[in-house]
Amino acid sequence: MSLAKLGACASALALLVATPALAEIKIGASLAVTGPASFLGDPEAKTLEMLVKQLNATGGINGEEVELVLYDDGADPNKARTFATRLIEEDEVVAVIGGSSTGATMAMAPLFTDAEIPFVSLAGAVVIIDPVKEYVFKTPHTDRMACLKIFEDIKKRGMSKIGLISGTGGFGKSMRAQCLDVAGEAGVEIVADETYGPGDADVTPQLTNIANTAGVEAIVNPGFGQGPAVVTRNYAQLGLKMPFYQSHGVASDSFIHLAGDAANGVRLPATPMLIPGKLADDDVQKAAVTSYIADYKATYGEAPSTFGGYAYDAFNMVVNAIKAKGSSEPQAIRDGLEETSGYAGVTGVYTMSATDHLGLDLTAFRMLEIQEGTWVPVE
């Protein structure tokens, strides 16, 4: 009888080991550092850690050091919610960055709203900021915007009939839904609609079906991870020639590496992070982009991905809010975030307001094309 109790006591003791609170300004983060969304969370975590170190090396914010409390939720909303409670109650953070995935974000958002702690999400879905929630912000462009940007380019090239091939993961599915939704208003027509699983090695059946659809003029592939690279390789394998668009989910050099020569000619909406060398000198984002890339390379030996960029901008906007308001109280940070205006980050120029907690418009996306293995801006 006493054994079950023994077990209970042992476990309870383990739980009581909590990290003591010491540093001045505590910023929390719950990211998918491991697991199926580590593609997102790993660069985000690395970016935050790098920025905090840099900040503290120069004396922190107004003389106060910053401590980053980072948890790995593996994109599991269950875990994320527990960590959210932990961040609020145990670690007593003043702001939170994170939720690499929509699921984790939506599970945490109500808790931060209740605790009145500003929360900057790094996930893609439009539902995070639409309808606007007082304490919830987000940095990544919405998938809706990606669709609109792609459709805009397609129309510019004189086409209108599109074949969609989307990944069935959260990102691909959500973007597909948005694309179907805005197709009408953008003046394009979706004539084929195929999907593939995240681990699929071959999508030639789906591409064949799309290619055989009467009148199809261009292909759009919402998705991220390895799927789009497989789709791109298969597209080249089948000898398809029609214009091919990827999403911002693969806006990274690793996509070119995985897709190889097949990637040439592919277009996608992306942040200027991919074309640092080709930015005009008076481009407001040039300074941030070049320094971020240089610092990340120096610290980690590899180029940062767009997802890391979202964390970069989220963190800097929080820091700017604290500096602007001269206070690290959660309420002040929230107000400061909402008052962000013209912040030239690596992923876009942000101007938030009471009705816009994203702060970006379509100009934040640049349409890029891959030529000879490098990114080239399309005018």
Added chain:
Amino acid sequence: MSELLQFVLSGVTVGAIYAAVALGFTLIYNASGVANFAQGEFVVVGGMTAAALITAGVPVYIAGPLAVIAGMIVGIGLYKLAIKPAGKAPLVSLVIITIGSSIFLRGVMQIVFDKQIHRYEGFSGDEALRFLGATILPQSLWIIGGSIFVFALLAWFVGHTKAGRGIRATASNRLAAVLVGINTGRSMNLSFALSAAVGALAGVLATPVTFTTYDAGVLMALKGFSATMLGGVGNPFGALVGGFAIGLIEAMTAGYISSDYKDAAAFIVILAVLFVMPQGLFGRRTTERV
């Protein structure tokens, strides 16, 4: 018509990988009665090791064999550290042990390698081959050829060499094998090593087409089970056929029915087989001794 051929080629490419997983799985099951849920991890070990070596500049014809050897070491490690100490554990313990091992291996790979997706050049380049209106990548031919070759090699080994016959004897009746002087411990080691080698080889061959990343093993193991069930548990030829069959079923489902439920095909097949003919296509009907 060329459409159908394209679907077939697609299915056969993917099916060859499933077949290799199923083959390795069958080897271990026959030898030890253990359903190895960590089978998919061997494939990943092979692929990731090869990718890491090739990125470091090692030529492919050395990196490949090294990766297979790495897989073998992992396989032997699995047997010695996890399966053998468990002895005659009940089924559920063995299941948890192999699943726990796969989680452990994934954790190790995250640390030893990284969480990125990797690939390297195909052995004969990446230009697609055109054929009656359909296309196939040269690497796919390597994969298909590799699976069949491995199967033939295993069949020869198990049938015609002393060590191979030792494996068969140990699998059939361990006590009897001990009594006739067969070193059953070595046979078990060998079975696990071979099974892991088969998986690792599949990983090495498949990476140019499927890419590789530290957590690709789970889904692969599940599809491999499906193939094994379809072909008949314990029958290597069944594993081969089952693998190709599942690949084809998936491709046909994606091409003709709905790409959404393509993944479901494998699991529907498992259930259908288990309900209707549990012994699979080529398995023996087992009678339970009371």
Added chain:
Amino acid sequence: MNPTLKAFLITAALVVAGALIFPSSYYFRVGSLIWINTLSVTGIVVLLGYVGLVSLGHAGFFAIGAYAVAILPAYGVPSGAAFLIGAAVAGGLALMVGRPILKLSGYYLAIATLGLGMLIWMVLTKESWLTGGPDGMVVSGFNPRHWFAAVGIKMKTTEAWYWLSGIFATIGVVLAVNLGNSPWGRALRAVHDSDVAASSLGVDVARAKVVAFAISAVYASVAGSLLSLANGYITPDTAGFMHSVEMVTMAVLGGAGTVYGAIVGSMILTALPQVLTVVAEYEHLVLGAVMVATMVAMRNGLVPALAALAHRWRSE
């Protein structure tokens, strides 16, 4: 002492002990998860411990309950009724699918249940018009805090959830122990030892297995409904293979033969990731190693192993 009463006292004592020592909402939150897991794992104990059947797909039933309370309120069904409907669907599915599946044994059964769980996961992921797809959906329902307030007890939401899940877990444990010691329960255990022997004693083996399967499905479903409401959000991964593995591991770690094993297993595996956050990089490694080591060293689980130790110690 009457084993059912004993089970009630122990579980209730643990629930109350937790409430007394937990210093903050965070602990209550983890505590709620422990009790919710205890509930679902108790179902596994009934299936695995009593009857001896391995299911690698029970997360599917868990998810049915979880999604029932997420989806139905949108159609005007109150949360309480959604709870019951979810349990009914899970139980009904188990009864329907149980007959053919439970004719299998050993690995075949395990893989068949795995397939079932995966199919449920796939339906939840693909049918986004209903389930919100892979990104999941918001779950709005009752806040138990209001019930406690209605009887004059003021407490925070997380604390209220702790009590609610603790109460459910206690009821679940008591029912399971009662079942285990009833003639019906003894019939189940007879099946565990030998199908043939049990049937020669007159036990309707097939029916016993299906009923146990259905009971464990209902346990999982109710636990799923609780979690879904407590989290306010649900995603299809709740039905995933890894979650099913987690459930079985909790049972086996604690000791699948006894409901106390469910309690201990849930405590350890729910608290472990929280403790391991300090070494987050190595979490998978440690988890996998723990799973393997426990099965090798204590194949019947922690509770029986500790009981054996205590027995030896006492008799020296």
